[in-house]
Amino acid sequence: MSAAIELDNVCCDFGSFRAVDHVNVTIKAGEFFSFLGPSGCGKTTILRMISGFTEPSEGVIRIGGKDMKGQRPNQRPTALIFQNLALFPLMPVWENISFGLEVRGVDKATRRAKADELLRLVDLPGAGDKMIAQLSGGQKQRVAIARALAVEPQVMLLDEPLSALDLKLRQHMRAELRAIQKRTGVTFIYITHDQGEALAMSDRVGVMSQGRLQQVADPRDIYNNPVNGFVASFVGENNILTGTVGQRSDGFATFQTKLGTFRARLGEKAGTGAVKLYVRPEHMRLSEAPAAENSVPVTVGDVSFEGNFIAVMTATDDGTQLVAELRNDGAATVPAPGTRLHMSFDAARASILPDETTAEG
Amino acid sequence: MQDLLRRYGTLLTAVFVILTAFWLLALVVLPNFTMLESSFRPYLPVTEIGGPKDVYSFGNYLKFFANSTDTSFLGMTFQMPIHMKIFFLTVWYSAIVTLVTFLITYPLAYYLAKVVNPRTLPSLLLLILIPLWVSEALRAFAWYIILTLNGPLNAVLVGIGILDKPVRWQQGVVTPYDAIMIGLVYTYLFFMLFPIYNAIQSLDTNQIEAAEDLGSPWWRTHLRVILPHAKPGIASGCVMVFMLSAGSLLVPVQLGSPRSLWFTQTIQQWMLEAQDWNTGAAYSLLFLLLCIVFVFAVMRIFKVNLSDIAK
Ligand SMILES: Nc1ncnc2c1ncn2[C@@H]1O[C@H](COP(=O)(O)OP(=O)(O)OP(=O)(O)O)[C@@H](O)[C@H]1O
Ligand SMILES: [Mg+2]
Numbered sequence: 319m320s321a322a323i324e325l326d327n328v329c330c331d332f333g334s335f336r337a338v339d340h341v342n343v344t345i346k347a348g349e350f351f352s353f354l355g356p357s358g359c360g361k362t363t364i365l366r367m368i369s370g371f372t373e374p375s376e377g378v379i380r381i382g383g384k385d386m387k388g389q390r391p392n393q394r395p396t397a398l399i400f401q402n403l404a405l406f407p408l409m410p411v412w413e414n415i416s417f418g419l420e421v422r423g424v425d426k427a428t429r430r431a432k433a434d435e436l437l438r439l440v441d442l443p444g445a446g447d448k449m450i451a452q453l454s455g456g457q458k459q460r461v462a463i464a465r466a467l468a469v470e471p472q473v474m475l476l477d478e479p480l481s482a483l484d485l486k487l488r489q490h491m492r493a494e495l496r497a498i499q500k501r502t503g504v505t506f507i508y509i510t511h512d513q514g515e516a517l518a519m520s521d522r523v524g525v526m527s528q529g530r531l532q533q534v535a536d537p538r539d540i541y542n543n544p545v546n547g548f549v550a551s552f553v554g555e556n557n558i559l560t561g562t563v564g565q566r567s568d569g570f571a572t573f574q575t576k577l578g579t580f581r582a583r584l585g586e587k588a589g590t591g592a593v594k595l596y597v598r599p600e601h602m603r604l605s606e607a608p609a610a611e612n613s614v615p616v617t618v619g620d621v622s623f624e625g626n627f628i629a630v631m632t633a634t635d636d637g638t639q640l641v642a643e644l645r646n647d648g649a650a651t652v653p654a655p656g657t658r659l660h661m662s663f664d665a666a667r668a669s670i671l672p673d674e675t676t677a678e679g
Numbered sequence: 680m681q682d683l684l685r686r687y688g689t690l691l692t693a694v695f696v697i698l699t700a701f702w703l704l705a706l707v708v709l710p711n712f713t714m715l716e717s718s719f720r721p722y723l724p725v726t727e728i729g730g731p732k733d734v735y736s737f738g739n740y741l742k743f744f745a746n747s748t749d750t751s752f753l754g755m756t757f758q759m760p761i762h763m764k765i766f767f768l769t770v771w772y773s774a775i776v777t778l779v780t781f782l783i784t785y786p787l788a789y790y791l792a793k794v795v796n797p798r799t800l801p802s803l804l805l806l807i808l809i810p811l812w813v814s815e816a817l818r819a820f821a822w823y824i825i826l827t828l829n830g831p832l833n834a835v836l837v838g839i840g841i842l843d844k845p846v847r848w849q850q851g852v853v854t855p856y857d858a859i860m861i862g863l864v865y866t867y868l869f870f871m872l873f874p875i876y877n878a879i880q881s882l883d884t885n886q887i888e889a890a891e892d893l894g895s896p897w898w899r900t901h902l903r904v905i906l907p908h909a910k911p912g913i914a915s916g917c918v919m920v921f922m923l924s925a926g927s928l929l930v931p932v933q934l935g936s937p938r939s940l941w942f943t944q945t946i947q948q949w950m951l952e953a954q955d956w957n958t959g960a961a962y963s964l965l966f967l968l969l970c971i972v973f974v975f976a977v978m979r980i981f982k983v984n985l986s987d988i989a990k
Contacts, residue, residue, distance in 0.1 A: 390891070
């Protein structure tokens with residue numbers, strides 16, 4: 319069973335501080351949805367409102383179509399996995415997992431069997447009699463997931479559950495989580511400040527900044543078509559140029575900068591406010607001859623070899639720093655520092671977007 | 680020791696060691712040893728001390744088992760030595776005091792530790808602490824005034840219609856020990872409150888929320904998550920309140936009646952009224968020993984370790 323969640327103009331105030339500001343989003347049943355945003359942007363607060371620990375100051379939260387106002391956490395079909403897991407250290411693993419069943423009056427033998435079954439599901443067979451303190455970080459993680467799954471929630475809420483793990487384990491657990499979600503079909507709402515994690519795991523991602531939802535889209539769209547400067551620079555790297563919009567035509571526009579005039583896609587939300595030009599480093603090309611369009615002469619500075627790609631730091635004649643990332647196909651020639659080259663990009667790969675400081679949700 | 684030497688030098692270290700040794704020897708070991716020694720000697724006129732009758736024996740301890748009287752407890756009637764009876768009553772009512780104190784302080788400690796707004800906490804704690812600035816004797820006396828026949832408690836209870844006419848609290852209403860228990864609960868409440876408060880305070884609030892999120896009603900969250908975590912604090916609070924209550928002399932003297940003797944009063948009778956310090960010493964040691972046995976037995980039942988309490 320899984321349920322859809324609607325956040326309808328949800329706000330949350332702490333005193334005069336607005337931690338969550340008019341968030342509107344519908345998360346579909348069975349979806350893996352991530353909230354992505356920097357620390358303090360209100361992610362945990364959203365999760366606490368969905369699970370019922372915090373009441374919204376304004377707006378409505380519906381789970382499975384039902385208004386959740388006034389419903390305590392123990393009455394909601396959600397299970398929250400806390401940022402610090404909050405396992406019960408005085409109970410053995412199996413009692414932790416079956417606590418939700420104990421609450422529901424399930425007898426001991428059934429609980430034990432269910433706990434063992436869930437331990438197999440999270441790939442920890444035979445750990446039932448261990449104490450929490452005897453587990454590694456990744457194992458605790460799995461116990462927390464099993465404990466939440468035991469109550470057969472319609473919605474799982476996960477608050478940065480992988481942040482304490484090392485890189486290898488984190489990657490492994492990502493795949494694991496995704497697999498568990500697919501197997502159970504439960505709606506997952508996942509919180510992270512790690513863009514890679516959000517993009518790799520989610521069906522859709524909601525990018526947040528300062529309590530506001532900036533963009534909701536699938537991972538490809540978030541990366542390829544960010545709606546504003548905040549999303550563009552929070553998710554991935556960018557070369558950013560300042561300037562003003564000139565002629566507009568057909569979703570494209572010219573953009574006047576100190577380095578010359580460029581042509582790029584005009585973002586939907588690029589209205590009359592301040593805008594900038596964003597180009598991803600991997601969309602930059604380096605050539606000896608100037609390209610037909612969007613071309614600037616540059617001097618190569620530092621070159622760093624990153625393995626799968628080569629990052630070339632360059633500077634234009636007025637000192638603007640531009641970075642190009644060249645895919646390492648095994649035969650790529652690495653330009654020497656000091657070389658004069660031309661940097662260019664496709665108009666379709668560059669976006670004119672509202673400046674991040676004026677980003678509106 | 681090495682550390683102490685390095686940090687404070689030989690002279691200062693010597694001072695520390697000598698002071699500690701003095702404290703332990705002169706103020707702890709020596710008095711207790713004197714008491715132990717004299718508890719085995721008979722009470723004799725001054726002229727006969729050191730004479731042929733002054734020999735070690737268990738005579739003083741055996742007085743505890745003399746003078747049987749009729750005793751009834753929970754509907755059963757049997758013969759029991761009078762002092763033993765007072766001892767058991769003291770332990771029994773101290774245990775009730777401990778239980779009542781726990782029942783009062785646990786919700787209060789939980790409220791202070793997890794519910795109250797952190798900003799109002801200091802002023803609340805201050806309000807709770809202010810009565811502690813008044814001496815125990817004065818607080819017992821205050822209760823004496825509150826509980827007298829024409830005192831405020833009776834006036835209020837009669838005024839709101841709970842009682843028809845004033846009652847003699849010190850003679851006992853429910854049990855002969857009512858007034859003493861009220862006084863003891865009030866006097867030693869804080870020795871229970873603070874250990875439990877500390878214990879609950881150290882519990883991660885997310886664990887309480889996690890339990891609730893898994894569907895747990897509040898009482899089960901307390902039973903399965905909060906109480907187990909607070910158990911060491913509860914245990915040390917209970918041991919303190921029990922030992923202090925059983926060993927209290929001031930409150931029973933101030934608030935008791937001839938019907939409600941406390942074992943410490945028996946000891947006092949031996950020592951001051953009968954001037955028999957030897958038997959008094961024997962009773963004191965016996966009392967200490969039996970209370971310790973009782974505490975350990977209860978700790979065993981509730982599966983509490985000594986190391987938990989020391990925390
Ligand atoms: N109980 C509270 N009282 C006052 N302010 C709060 C409270 N809880 C959160 N805040 C504030 O609300 C903002 C959002 O907090 P939240 O915990 O939702 O951030 P977050 O996005 O989860 O951050 P992180 O990634 O660091 O966990 C923060 O500025 C925080 O200081
Ligand atoms: Mg958070």
